Amino acid sequence: MEQTFIMIKPDGVQRGLVGEIISRFEEKGFYLKGLKLMTVERSFAEKHYADLSSKPFFSGLVEYIISGPVVAMVWEGKNVVVTGRKIIGATNPAESAPGTIRGDFAIEIGRNVIHGSDSIESARKEIALWFPEGIVDWQSNLHPWIYE
Numbered sequence: 001m002e003q004t005f006i007m008i009k010p011d012g013v014q015r016g017l018v019g020e021i022i023s024r025f026e027e028k029g030f031y032l033k034g035l036k037l038m039t040v041e042r043s044f045a046e047k048h049y050a051d052l053s054s055k056p057f058f059s060g061l062v063e064y065i066i067s068g069p070v071v072a073m074v075w076e077g078k079n080v081v082v083t084g085r086k087i088i089g090a091t092n093p094a095e096s097a098p099g100t101i102r103g104d105f106a107i108e109i110g111r112n113v114i115h116g117s118d119s120i121e122s123a124r125k126e127i128a129l130w131f132p133e134g135i136v137d138w139q140s141n142l143h144p145w146i147y148e
């Protein structure tokens, strides 16, 4: 089934939003397949955000991501990449709808609490980068209650 990479950024961890964010994905019906709290090196953050290296905010973005621990996760489910982005909300919290994570918990684009892969291909690359050891293989007993 489809998988996505979700990262709770340092502000989300510092602000005690880890449980709330995990709950939103769990309650939707997605399955948690990988989870770890970690700090990342500058070079690792630069690799994760390599596509944005030419942007003027790139160095500030990297400083932000390495400023404290992050929670790296893999979530699985039907359409989880697109639906995960909807749960997260628009990149700029000023434009994120209420009810989304950024709409409910963030004000500034540079402190927007959470990252989610923007395509199936990005998800594949990001999961390989963040979980080189692989992820846990398990199936939820709730599956028939969530899927037709």
Ligand SMILES: Nc1ncnc2c1ncn2[C@@H]1O[C@H](COP(=O)(O)OP(=O)(O)OP(=O)(O)O)[C@@H](O)[C@H]1O
Pocket (backbone or CB within 6 Å): 052, 057, 061, 090, 091, 109, 110, 111, 112, 114, 115, 116, 117, 118
């Ligand atoms: N103009 C900006 N100023 C400061 N930070 C920015 C700006 N634009 C984007 N960012 C930061 O860079 C991150 C990556 O930007 P991108 O355009 O890939 O948005 P996104 O895909 O919604 O976010 P993410 O990749 O974190 O899920 C944003 O989440 C935000 O933290």
